Amino acid sequence: MTARPVAVVTGAGSGIGRAVAREFLAAGFGVALAGRREEALEETADGHPEALVVATDVTSPADVEALFAAAVARFGRVDVLFNNAGVVGPAGSVDEIAPADWDATVAVNLTGSLLCAAAAVRTMKAQSPQGGRIINNGSIAAHSPRPKSAAYTVTKHAITGLTKSIELDGRPFGISAGQIDIGNTATAIMETLGVGEGALQADGSRRVEPTFPVAEAARTVLFMAQLSASANIGSLVVTAAGMPFIGRG
Numbered sequence: 254m255t256a257r258p259v260a261v262v263t264g265a266g267s268g269i270g271r272a273v274a275r276e277f278l279a280a281g282f283g284v285a286l287a288g289r290r291e292e293a294l295e296e297t298a299d300g301h302p303e304a305l306v307v308a309t310d311v312t313s314p315a316d317v318e319a320l321f322a323a324a325v326a327r328f329g330r331v332d333v334l335f336n337n338a339g340v341v342g343p344a345g346s347v348d349e350i351a352p353a354d355w356d357a358t359v360a361v362n363l364t365g366s367l368l369c370a371a372a373a374v375r376t377m378k379a380q381s382p383q384g385g386r387i388i389n390n391g392s393i394a395a396h397s398p399r400p401k402s403a404a405y406t407v408t409k410h411a412i413t414g415l416t417k418s419i420e421l422d423g424r425p426f427g428i429s430a431g432q433i434d435i436g437n438t439a440t441a442i443m444e445t446l447g448v449g450e451g452a453l454q455a456d457g458s459r460r461v462e463p464t465f466p467v468a469e470a471a472r473t474v475l476f477m478a479q480l481s482a483s484a485n486i487g488s489l490v491v492t493a494a495g496m497p498f499i500g501r502g
Contacts, residue, residue, distance in 0.1 A: 257303075259283040259328040260478065261320065263311055263369055264338035266293030268440035269390065272471035273335050278303055280475055285324040285331075287311070288338065311338045311365030321372040330380045333478045334373040336366045337390040342404040355404050362408035363415075370419055370430075377428050384427025386485070388477050389416045393436035393490065393498050400453050409434075413488075420487060429485040431477055436492030439464040454497065465493040 260277045264270035266288035277284045278301050286294045287309040298304035305327045309320045324331050342358030343350050370387055377385035391412045398406035412432060419430035451459030470491060477486050492498050 257281060257283055257328075258332040258478075259285075259324065259330055260333040260335060261285045261287060261324050261331055261369075261373065262335045262337060263287045263309070263365070264390075265297050266290045267297075269435065269438060269467060269470055269474075270335070270337040271297045272467040273337065273474045274304070275299075276468075276471035276475045277333075277335075277478070280479070282333075283328040285320065285327070287320050311369055312360045314368055317365075317368045317372050320369075321376050325376060325380075330385075331373060331376045332385045334369060334385070334387045335390065335474060335478070336369050336373075336387060338365055338369075339390065339408075340405075342402075342408070344401045345403065346401055347403045349401075350404050358404040359408055362405070363411050366412060366415060370415065374419065374423060374426075374428060377423075378426045382427075384482060385429075386478060386480075387416075387419055387423075387428065387430045388474060389419075389430065389432045391416070391432045391434040393434050393492060395432075395434050396490070397498060400455055400457075416487070420485070427482060429482070431486045432488050433470075433474060433477065434488070434490045435470050436490070436498050437462055437464045437496045438467045438470045438493070440467050460497065462497060463493040463495050 260282045262274040265274040265286035274284050274286050283303045285305045287307050288294050291308040294306040307320045307323050309316045339362045343354040389412050392409040394406045395409040395413050416430050416432040451461050473491050
């Protein structure tokens with residue numbers, strides 16, 4: 254990594270993305286903050302001189318290319334991509350999901366992640382010194398789904414395949430890839446899962462589940478990002494202690 258590492262963080266306007274972007278800035282990174290809502294990105298940046306706000310729709314190839322071009326123009330290179338932008342998608346089993354809702358979920362969670370990874374790889378191949386690191390935000394749903402989450406769960410399983418493919422194809426160019434699967438960190442998105450009133454369980458009951466501070470998730474991503482180029486964490490799971498993940502059902 255360069256003396257001042259440079260990161261691109263997608264979904265940086267809220268939740269895990271905001272926490273990770275701020276953690277990177279505090280650690281001395283130059284950070285390009287990407288997301289659809291420019292005002293929210295400015296709130297994340299909070300006037301930090303090493304933050305670059307780039308309004309971006311990750312489902313738009315043109316927007317994604319412009320994001321990485323802006324990062325290189327400002328900072329000279331990209332060392333880390335935290336591929337984080339995502340949506341929960343529709344609540345429903347496979348027979349209950351409208352095709353339009355399916356397409357919208359896949360567009361953000363999977364195609365958006367692919368487009369950002371592709372732009373990062375092209376950037377990391379072209380720069381000197383060559384190389385970098387891509388960290389994909391998966392989910393514990395990539396291991397064990399919640400009920401009524403088919404669209405979200407499928408996209409997060411697909412992120413695992415994307416991560417492994419990037420890691421394999423990036424090796425000749427010094428590009429590493431890893432995936433962090435986070436369970437029940439305390440962000441606003443948890444409210445959409447109904448955790449405040451009790452999350453739906455496999456037996457049809459609802460249960461209030463424990464959460465953990467988003468700062469802990471952000472520190473874990475920073476740890477992955479700051480590994481030397483000779484090391485990589487391919488897969489990491491971090492959850493709230495005591496949440497029904499191991500033995501879910």
